Amino acid sequence: xxxKGKQTVNDPAYNTRIAIIEDDDTIRDGYAxxxxxxxxxxxVGTYSxxxxxxxxxxxxxxxxxxxxxxxxxxxxxxxxxxxxxxAPGVHVLVLTVYESEExxxxxxxxxxxxxxxxxxxxxxxxxxVIDVMNGGGSMSSGxxxxxxxxxQKNPASPLSKRETQVLDMVAEGKSRNKIAAELIIDVETVxxxxxxxxxxxxxxxxxxxxxxARESKYI
Amino acid sequence: xxxKGKQTVNDPAYNTRIAIIEDDDTIRDGYAxxxxxxxxxxxVGTYSxxxxxxxxxxxxxxxxxxxxxxxxxxxxxxxxxxxxxxAPGVHVLVLTVYESEExxxxxxxxxxxxxxxxxxxxxxxxxxVIDVMNGGGSMSSGxxxxxxxxxQKNPASPLSKRETQVLDMVAEGKSRNKIAAELIIDVETVxxxxxxxxxxxxxxxxxxxxxxARESKYI
DNA sequence: ATCCATATCCCCCTATCCGGGGGATGTTTG
DNA sequence: CAAACATCCCCCGGATAGGGGGATATGGAT
Numbered sequence: 001x002x003x004k005g006k007q008t009v010n011d012p013a014y015n016t017r018i019a020i021i022e023d024d025d026t027i028r029d030g031y032a033x034x035x036x037x038x039x040x041x042x043x044v045g046t047y048s049x050x051x052x053x054x055x056x057x058x059x060x061x062x063x064x065x066x067x068x069x070x071x072x073x074x075x076x077x078x079x080x081x082x083x084x085x086x087a088p089g090v091h092v093l094v095l096t097v098y099e100s101e102e103x104x105x106x107x108x109x110x111x112x113x114x115x116x117x118x119x120x121x122x123x124x125x126x127x128x129v130i131d132v133m134n135g136g137g138s139m140s141s142g143x144x145x146x147x148x149x150x151x152q153k154n155p156a157s158p159l160s161k162r163e164t165q166v167l168d169m170v171a172e173g174k175s176r177n178k179i180a181a182e183l184i185i186d187v188e189t190v191x192x193x194x195x196x197x198x199x200x201x202x203x204x205x206x207x208x209x210x211x212x213a214r215e216s217k218y219i
Numbered sequence: 220x221x222x223k224g225k226q227t228v229n230d231p232a233y234n235t236r237i238a239i240i241e242d243d244d245t246i247r248d249g250y251a252x253x254x255x256x257x258x259x260x261x262x263v264g265t266y267s268x269x270x271x272x273x274x275x276x277x278x279x280x281x282x283x284x285x286x287x288x289x290x291x292x293x294x295x296x297x298x299x300x301x302x303x304x305x306a307p308g309v310h311v312l313v314l315t316v317y318e319s320e321e322x323x324x325x326x327x328x329x330x331x332x333x334x335x336x337x338x339x340x341x342x343x344x345x346x347x348v349i350d351v352m353n354g355g356g357s358m359s360s361g362x363x364x365x366x367x368x369x370x371q372k373n374p375a376s377p378l379s380k381r382e383t384q385v386l387d388m389v390a391e392g393k394s395r396n397k398i399a400a401e402l403i404i405d406v407e408t409v410x411x412x413x414x415x416x417x418x419x420x421x422x423x424x425x426x427x428x429x430x431x432a433r434e435s436k437y438i
Numbered sequence: 439a440t441c442c443a444t445a446t447c448c449c450c451c452t453a454t455c456c457g458g459g460g461g462a463t464g465t466t467t468g
Numbered sequence: 469c470a471a472a473c474a475t476c477c478c479c480c481g482g483a484t485a486g487g488g489g490g491a492t493a494t495g496g497a498t
Binding site: 105108109110111112113114131132134135136137138139140141142143144145146147148149151152153170171172173174175178206207210 | 329332350364370372394
Binding site for chain 3: 394395396410413414417423424425
């Protein structure tokens, strides 16, 4: 229902207030034009850099910010915390041309409400804005694929089921005793599993094993 | 480009072959009707349970499976690995009425290509099918929100920046020495940070701290 | 039938780590 | 200025980790 002391989103007379931070003039003006002409949406500010935007954002308190990742100065996704501080409750929709995992996950960690590739139509952007205004999230399909892939394990892991389970627990900081207790097996068995894990991963310490296994998505 | 020995997806004469596993007759037949009448899409099988579907899926090798989470017998999301084994390369789109975090993350871990709530239009389902056929992913906005939220930390953490950083490393199985080396500070400092973390979280061991911090999304 | 991977358990050893206790000092920030 | 933060110092005893050497039983692949 989302109120913020103004009117509700569901009020047909209420315009969703949108700010755009994007350094490419053509793209910025294009978005502004397309979205500004859409009934129910209002562009309350367009900026070509974060530094330029910060003050104004605090003053205008938009509902949604369309944020380019490539900006002169600070990287767009790194500016998200400051933008949310300047306009608490604002929904940040990140726009990008590249699908870089590092950038995507930084954006998500920083509290972006959506992550869209720029090759989408303005209709899709409007749809995403509506989604996030209703408390949802929004991701283009390429981004969604990467995010979903990050949850999956490598099916070609050299580790057995039990070994994976043990290494999972090791990676959570649990001691051999704790692991043995939880799996209801002897500490010696846990030890053997760990020995075999080290052998298979060609390492000889906990954190090497965790590092290697994480990199290869074995755990 | 995705070939599978048949024709390419981009061939306008090729029909995307879809199977539906859904125990509610009305819903199943409804989807089958709506999707079957869509040009470019073909329903190659409808099943009311996983057990019933498994054999046929292996024989028909559909491109996409629409899978209900609530099934008699095995839970839909738990059947995903077997479905992918029966039809390697198949894209599984999970359909649900509830947005349960546990079920969502199980689906993602098991390699679902999409996760949709049932209140969406058949047009949206078609869109999602196209997205996954092109190698993308697809999530309804409520699901996307939950997934994105899972990446975020609690902004109200009692831990300082440095403490969070240290606990992060502790949670990765690193020893105090290793942490000290990586942060280029003394082991004693790391120890002090850990002491303070334990005090703040009201615990007195590594794995308690990790558990509490994980539950509250401090790390 | 045999071999290999898996899973379970047993014993030895030493160096390191962990948790708990007591402090101190400088900087940042509200 | 006080509180939070980040840094470093000392002492102690028990637990843990890693490396070495085994054994036994099951189940699947050849």
